[in-house]
Amino acid sequence: MILKQILTARFATKVTIAGGAIYVAYDSGLLGDGKEGSVTLGRAKAAIPPAVEEWVKYFGFELPATPKIEFSPLDAWNSGVQKSIHALSVAPSTVSDYTKQGLKYVKDLTK
Amino acid sequence: MSEKELGQKWDRCLADCAVKLGTGLGLGIVFSVVFFKRRTWPIVFGTGLGLGMAYSNCQNDLRSHYVLHSKVAKEE
Numbered sequence: 001m002i003l004k005q006i007l008t009a010r011f012a013t014k015v016t017i018a019g020g021a022i023y024v025a026y027d028s029g030l031l032g033d034g035k036e037g038s039v040t041l042g043r044a045k046a047a048i049p050p051a052v053e054e055w056v057k058y059f060g061f062e063l064p065a066t067p068k069i070e071f072s073p074l075d076a077w078n079s080g081v082q083k084s085i086h087a088l089s090v091a092p093s094t095v096s097d098y099t100k101q102g103l104k105y106v107k108d109l110t111k
Numbered sequence: 112m113s114e115k116e117l118g119q120k121w122d123r124c125l126a127d128c129a130v131k132l133g134t135g136l137g138l139g140i141v142f143s144v145v146f147f148k149r150r151t152w153p154i155v156f157g158t159g160l161g162l163g164m165a166y167s168n169c170q171n172d173l174r175s176h177y178v179l180h181s182k183v184a185k186e187e
Contacts, residue, residue, distance in 0.1 A: 014145045014146060017141070017145055018141060018142055018145050018146065021137075021138055021141045022138065025134050025137070025138060030130055030131070030133075030134040031131075031134065031164070033168060034123045034124060034126075034127040034165075034168040034169065034171075034172045035123060037123075037126060037127035037130040037131060037165075037168070038122070038123045038126035038127055038130075040130055041126045041127075041129060041130050042126075
């Protein structure tokens with residue numbers, strides 16, 4: 001009897017915890033539309049640095065400063081695409097030039 | 112659809128994907144710990160659910176430009 005009550009109470013606690021987690025996720029817009037999701041991500045990004053600072057103050061140690069990496073993947077990708085396409089576009093004329101040079105060199109050797 | 116609008120939609124898609132993956136992972140961890148004795152499959156299932164929701168949202172968002180919207184006039 002008591003064991004049954006304990007088991008029921010334990011199950012009820014688990015259901016409450018899981019249900020609460022789902023409700024919190026639903027209420028904060030995490031399970032909604034794409035627009036809500038991006039808004040929530042923006043809010044989270046804005047909330048993290050002050051939260052981290054507060055925790056650092058509370059625990060009393062300093063985090064090392066994040067190094068500023070000046071690398072833009074977008075610029076690197078775009079320049080890579082431009083260079084590849086340019087190389088492809090000049091490839092026929094470059095190959096023909098090199099072939100002519102090679103043939104001329106061989107002709108000069110056989111003279 | 113203009114390129115700017117398309118770019119914004121893709122940005123929204125990626126942000127939503129990150130949010131949904133994180134949420135699915137989190138809820139999967141909660142369920143795994145609370146109900147399923149710390150097994151791996153609820154975590155994988157939750158992550159998969161999140162990814163699926165993000166894919167579906169993205170699909171709707173990208174298609175919404177081409178879907179015909181109509182308004183029913185109210186009869187007075």
